[in-house]
Amino acid sequence: MTGSPISIDLVSQSNASASEVLEDEYAALGRKLERRGIAIDAIKDRVKDFGVAVPSWGAGRGGTRFAKFPLAGEPTNIHEKLEDCAVIHQLGKSTPGVSPHFPWDCVDDYAGLREEAAAYDLVFDAVNSNTFQDQPDQVQTYATGSLSSTVEATRQQAIEHNIDCIEIGKKIGSKRLTVWVGDGTNFPGQQDLGRSLDRYIDATSHVYDALPADWTMMLEHKMFEPAFYSSVIADWGSSLMAAQELGDQCKCLVDLGHHAPNVNIEQIVARLHRAGKLGGFHFNDSKYGDDDLDSGSINPHQLFLVFNELIEAERNPREGFDPSYMIDQSHNVTDPIESMLSSAETIAGCFARAVIVDREALSAAQNDNDVMLAFRTLRAAYDTDVGPILAKAREEQGGAIDWLGVYRASKYRERKAQERKAVGLGAGIV
Ligand code: PSV
Ligand code: MN
Numbered sequence: 001m002t003g004s005p006i007s008i009d010l011v012s013q014s015n016a017s018a019s020e021v022l023e024d025e026y027a028a029l030g031r032k033l034e035r036r037g038i039a040i041d042a043i044k045d046r047v048k049d050f051g052v053a054v055p056s057w058g059a060g061r062g063g064t065r066f067a068k069f070p071l072a073g074e075p076t077n078i079h080e081k082l083e084d085c086a087v088i089h090q091l092g093k094s095t096p097g098v099s100p101h102f103p104w105d106c107v108d109d110y111a112g113l114r115e116e117a118a119a120y121d122l123v124f125d126a127v128n129s130n131t132f133q134d135q136p137d138q139v140q141t142y143a144t145g146s147l148s149s150t151v152e153a154t155r156q157q158a159i160e161h162n163i164d165c166i167e168i169g170k171k172i173g174s175k176r177l178t179v180w181v182g183d184g185t186n187f188p189g190q191q192d193l194g195r196s197l198d199r200y201i202d203a204t205s206h207v208y209d210a211l212p213a214d215w216t217m218m219l220e221h222k223m224f225e226p227a228f229y230s231s232v233i234a235d236w237g238s239s240l241m242a243a244q245e246l247g248d249q250c251k252c253l254v255d256l257g258h259h260a261p262n263v264n265i266e267q268i269v270a271r272l273h274r275a276g277k278l279g280g281f282h283f284n285d286s287k288y289g290d291d292d293l294d295s296g297s298i299n300p301h302q303l304f305l306v307f308n309e310l311i312e313a314e315r316n317p318r319e320g321f322d323p324s325y326m327i328d329q330s331h332n333v334t335d336p337i338e339s340m341l342s343s344a345e346t347i348a349g350c351f352a353r354a355v356i357v358d359r360e361a362l363s364a365a366q367n368d369n370d371v372m373l374a375f376r377t378l379r380a381a382y383d384t385d386v387g388p389i390l391a392k393a394r395e396e397q398g399g400a401i402d403w404l405g406v407y408r409a410s411k412y413r414e415r416k417a418q419e420r421k422a423v424g425l426g427a428g429i430v
């Protein structure tokens with residue numbers, strides 16, 4: 001095992017040939033930003049401090065209910081997923097955390113798993129529980145719900161699974177639990193909409209009681225799927241109600257794909273922050289529903305506007321404001337390593353563009369009700385090509401200026417195709 005699955009020489013050779021052009025572009029952008037009163041090195045330092053976790057499940061090829069088309073050399077277990085996450089972090093330098101999902105990532109030795117991650121320069125971020133699928137050895141079925149089930153034994157089983165996730169999380173150094181349930185209905189009348197939420201909150205309170213004092217529990221809402229008529233935690237309103245009833249350590253997680261098309265997600269972010277309940281994000285993009293497309297591939301402007309609210313939140317913090325950032329997307333047609341490198345760059349780019357917004361000018365224009373000036377102030381930041389800042393931040397940390405070129409030249413996936421077990425065909429969820 002090595003902290004650098006890609007040859008360090010390959011990275012340095014590639015950087016050596018790209019650095020002259022980068023210096024030139026960085027200097028030109030530096031002059032441009034200086035004229036706007038912005039020190040480029042300060043923005044670069046913020047980018048260096050920025051991190052977004054990658055999902056262990058995103059390292060494999062995703063699929064739809066129709067088909068999954070496996071990729072030769074894709075990971076088959078958490079050890080191989082960690083190795084792929086190490087490649088992403090080695091080249092991109094902005095993804096130090098890995099968010100695991102249980103029972104998908106179960107192993108016998110969690111202390112060993114933590115060391116394995118550390119040897120790759122990785123840490124574990126939020127642990128995700130799974131009560132949306134039945135497992136072979138499971139006694140109660142989740143077919144009609146989990147934490148909100150009408151069956152007490154099923155709720156109890158879901159509670160125990162979440163507590164098991166906390167126990168695993170303690171061993172691997174996590175401090176957060178993300179709870180997403182697929183509970184809901186497919187028919188009007190199928191369940192009592194009010195009592196389902198009562199049961200959910202009551203069951204989740206037992207999970208909350210098991211949280212260590214320095215942990216956060218994040219409730220993830222989702223409008224629909226797998227339930228197509230109603231979902232118990234369908235929206236930020238239900239999520240906020242539950243988080244407020246559960247207590248200070250419970251917050252809301254916003255997955256960008258879990259809203260109706262055209263919903264103003266940045267406003268949801270601002271509202272949750274105002275309530276002191278903004279816990280974290282799952283970044284992805286969507287065109288129609290929970291498409292789990294690559295972050296910023298469809299609507300990078302929305303991603304920028306979300307970060308704009310986060311920078312505003314930073315300037316106007318509420319108690320306990322420390323959101324966690326994660327990618328949650330499904331790579332059905334690309335190499336997941338390439339997609340996550342690309343997404344991490346897009347996410348860090350939207351963060352950087354939000355950082356360079358002229359906040360004084362923006363609030364002055366807002367106070368004066370100068371609509372066009374306020375809009376153009378925001379747009380000036382969005383229109384700035386921050387690519388040289390991101391590349392320079394990578395270079396200075398030992399990552400690759402041209403991560404795609406280096407990754408392809410390394411033939412990493414081809415090598416893994418020789419070493420790893422083949423994954424079978426079939427329909428598959430992420
Ligand atoms: C559900 O759609 C979700 O966004 C949740 O975060 C799950 O944990 C993940 O996807 C599973 O793929
Ligand atoms: Mn999600």
Ligand code: MN
Binds near residue numbers: 222255257258292328
């Ligand atoms: Mn989702």
